[in-house]
Amino acid sequence: MTTVEPGTTPDTTEPPSAPAEFDPDADSGPEPRERDFRVVGQSPAHHDFVNKVRGTLLYAADWNLPGMIHGKVVRSDVAPARIVRIDTSAAERLEGVVAVLTAADVPHNAIVEHASGGLGELTVEQPVLARDRVRYVGEPVAVVAATDPETAAEAVDLVEVEYEPLPGVYRPEDALADGAPLVHDEGNVLVNWHLDRGDVDAAFAAADVVVDHTYRSQHVEHAYLETEAGVGWIENDVVTLRISTQVIEHAVEIATILGLPQSQVRVIASYMGGGFGGKEDMTVEPYIALLVWRTRRPVRMIWSRQESILASTKRHPFTMHYRTAATKDGKILAVDADIIGDAGAYPCLSARVLFAGAALSPGPYKVPAVRIRSRAVFTNNVPTSAFRGFGAMQVTLGYESQMDALAAELGLSREEVRDRNYIEKGDLLAGGEPITTAVAVRETRDAALEMLGEPSQPSGPNRVVGRGFACGMQPYGRSIWFRDHAAAWVTLQADGTLLIRSGVTDLGAGQAASLCQIASEILGVALSDISVYIGDTALTPPAGGTYATRQLYMSGNAILRAARKLRDQLTPVAAKELGVPEDALVWVDGMVRTEDGTTGLSLPELVRAANEARVDTAVLNTWRARSGGFDPQKGQGHTYPDYTFGTHAAEVEVDVETGDVRLLKYAACHDVGRAINPTRVHGQIIGGAAQGIGYALTEDCVTDAGHPLSSLFADYLIPTAMDLPDIRVAIVESGEGRGPLNARGIGEPPIGPPAATIASAVEAAIGVRPTQLPITAERVLALLDQRELERGDSA
Template structure:
């Protein structure tokens, strides 16, 4: 049995107060236990008989012409099985239309560089050998003759007419311009115009598990078991090899973190090429240095804001210009820059807006997806502006936001009306209340400041992609449930959430549900795990499939129990009527079998659909948004510039918490990652060469660096996810940098405008300030 199900209605169908048996409970699932026991197998844990070991040979230069590649010495090394170069790739060309064709350049990305390299670390050759040591040694023997070419390493410099061309097509991948109203006229009529420039940095994903996988041939099918967020890359791999799509299988292992860094292909094409050439199992695992040197990063943004307001604090116009460094190749930069532009005004009414963003090619390491996906960098811009407005107008930072928060049905700059609750004010009040009274400085050389920041983060893909997800449910003869979905699990419990939803509807106990995920050969397609889309997409797919299956079998249960279907309750492995002990699900399945009623169902759920016009800058953008606020007290040492985060609270409206334990974990993890982004993380490039290739030189926060993140969950019951939930994977990383910047400003009287806010940069600000020590600012 199969069915297509259209998008869910935008109005809530069940308020958060509706009684739930499974959803809303703080449950630990199978992955909790396996991770604690250390029994969960990740991609690098798999070994196969006769396995070869792989290595990528990478460019030593950020911009050069390849004159020749000599692999003879590498091939002659005992134990080397094969060495591949660009000429060995059947189709050495990938084209990413990240917008679905809305105005971006068509720029091909080679699998292996052929005539030139465009960033340091670009793959040139592949090696498969009998051991990792031999593969590494062979890589040193590959002789590449380069002719160095001029490079460009600053995105704004790359805009100049005489800048070196990274690609013949040009240095600007895409320009977005979202327009509403008459911005220049509104700014001219404004009582006050506040201008600001803000810069964010290039950031490493720093997942615990580097890029890894194994591949093998199985009955003529090339199979990869890899750490990936998107198993649908099987189609691209088949295209690279010139194979039918059904001859490539991708299995997504449970991941030790992804954060967007495994949304694009990493090891997949290289493993596939080596397996196909050797017809033997191959293993590839990038070490930390290789991962940090060559993997995609978060886009650095240059953000310029002009915000016009009336004396009462009401925003009348915003003019915003954003430049993002795409690095050497397109990847997902077009989509990242759209998200940045679309939400660059934040959760605030802006009747007149001109929002421009561009993705610019440089000879730096490519940038692509990263948790928050463009919508998080701009929080630093718009929340700094809000505090600046309050200062100029003599209003409190709370009041200036209250007067401008969006509300349900308001129109945003893309021309769309908001269909669900905007809980900006409630999350702000909850986060600030949780902080309590401000602390006192711990010494005369230290100052304490309080800051907060609000954000709106989209969840789900842009609606012009016409997204959909499928799931397959099957009640077994013993009453247990099989759930199959093509999702991948980054470690955030994507699979477990689906089980809770199915259990809620069908009444199957959680420990009697088996979930099978992440396999292109066995699971219906669900799309990748990115953009905070899986709960929205696969969660709705499971919800509607479970409801459809229940509707199919309920008449049989009603007949067997002698009651109406409306009187049935599916719970605790039973189906109960109003005046009976009920049937077991096993008995119901047997009854369905006798009557020829199928107890399996394949269903597809389709998301909201729409279109965006890149010429007018108007149209449909994202399905919905998650709103939140973070608040913090920091202590700044004016003698050293060191910033200590004393307390930190975070509040988000999640619509309905499917599992509050996991919601809290996502908020705490996102906030901690955001604090690293705010205060210490920075991928340093020197003329395109990465100087941050080890955790010794790339600092990430530890449990000793930051306080506990205290969480306040708001449940408005108006999300577009299953049971009116909202996505929470990405939103918690957004407010962190702005909240810290606002707190530092409150403490020392000078505003940070460049990330990260390192002790050196903060000390420069302290030297500018002449505020007496020991004061408390709020």
């Protein structure tokens, strides 16, 4: 342990049997000659750090083009409603306005979403611009372009839209009721997943104890530093977009919307100031593309913070009813969970989020029998979609609260009840598939608790201190029935420098830098001699989007294999030139030389020799992840490639007069398999923990009948540095990840445990468990009142 201080239809493939020992995906682990790491495991600076420090790195909103005009979106201020008429004449007459477009101007006005699970496949179209009906406040109804942003904003106000209000539904529970208003004619249930294994009813009948509770989470905003932004222009009759996006593959959808062949749309991902899943769906792309194609002029669009909070997708609020059956010695017999997620007005990625919630709802525990139901329900709220944690975050509150409640019911310590139930390699997960890599959750728990140190004393009267912890598991990589793949192109150039091309998008977490570090390790090229081109549909091989903690796993493995293939095809050339056996050579310090350094070739010399020998000095590699299938009718099968496990621990002080919760200490530990760059791992854990603490204590997108009441950071409260203690971090390196060189993904896992951790600590302080997020002062006071009532009843 290294301590660092402050849309496809599934098939019905049967799950595999448990392997006897670790079996990484097709040589993801280090080869014998790669075990003495020189670059991997170190923390060199990013290749782009100088420009970031100097403020010269260009983000999407920084680009200026000659003759550029500015786009704005006209959004509904009521919903649901029928659109009676749209009058754009006043806006069109305004001096400086170049274009005003409505649904009638969109060649193919639909983003088609498919969802599978339980109910079969449901197809729902989301219009690019609303045609005859709006379903949520903030839905786009028109788009304008003008010579400057101020004129564009004025034109937005001049577009007249007459609405006929319709009955709405804003709570999933209400949307499920008989006779509820329909958000879509197809029905209010988007998807209904179920996972079933074992005889749940028999397990509950035989149980010595049953723990039964309901937990609720809230809408949450992504709150990235950089709002949605982009520029677009036409070059050689190709619509070219430079966008703050996690997914350049949206070029396919944009081409469909414009009615163009895919070859006429190019998407370039700028370096980003955060995404967290909020830029996984399309944001500004279709509107910029429409305006560019219509006006034939460069267009820039930047959403204000208020517009971003109003219209961007949110984290799903979950209502989770858990029942846990156990023996008197604390062994879990069964989990029965019913999860309802608010999908908002359109599908987006809700079906996948609710699948993740279902698959992960038992947590990192052995559960012989499971019955999980997970539904995504349409409402007239803003659509919900991907957000760091992707369904796993919400259910962590549920399963960890159940474990604490079980411990209290049986008079066991929270550690003891978990020790009796932790999952181990070879055990079956909820979907019936075995876990095939190391499960170091106990080690992460012990490390997190140790880092808290000695308990603090209350700072004054009417204040109490409590400690808690929560364990979590998060998949990395997409659901494996998607048969995911990523490609990477590696070229050793004439001067001995290395060129990497990958379709990866960089959200600011160093995704591209990790690829460079892996290639440097394998080929012995200094990081300063590596150039990387990323995120361009015209110039880089496809890598899939940056989401699902998949890029290190996917593109990292693609780079690893491309670099190895390049090494393996050039090593014989060097061996022949030097007159030594191939296995006597190593690639290090810009040379291919013998271990003792007595003879060798520089990389430029090797390239010349390879060209003379007619051996390629470039490799394009496509890596294909584990594949399998999940049967939604049986509720069994493969789910995800692998998981990252971890534990967080916290100490809080609660003011019992005001209900204020103050975080005193916080510690986090995760098994990362192998840390490619420990500093970046450290940063991801701290950032995820901080984001999760906001989710636990302050963040809430409050609405009133679909109308947002939290539209600025003045009333949507994210934690600042003043609100957080030093977050202590420990890293476990089990060496059993499925990523390159046995790394595990760490982008999402740290955001899962904080809410359950803080709820555990608050309960330890006041004796009552928070079951609804965020844990505000008002809710804490309500819990204290509940405690006094219960004491009175028992007196």
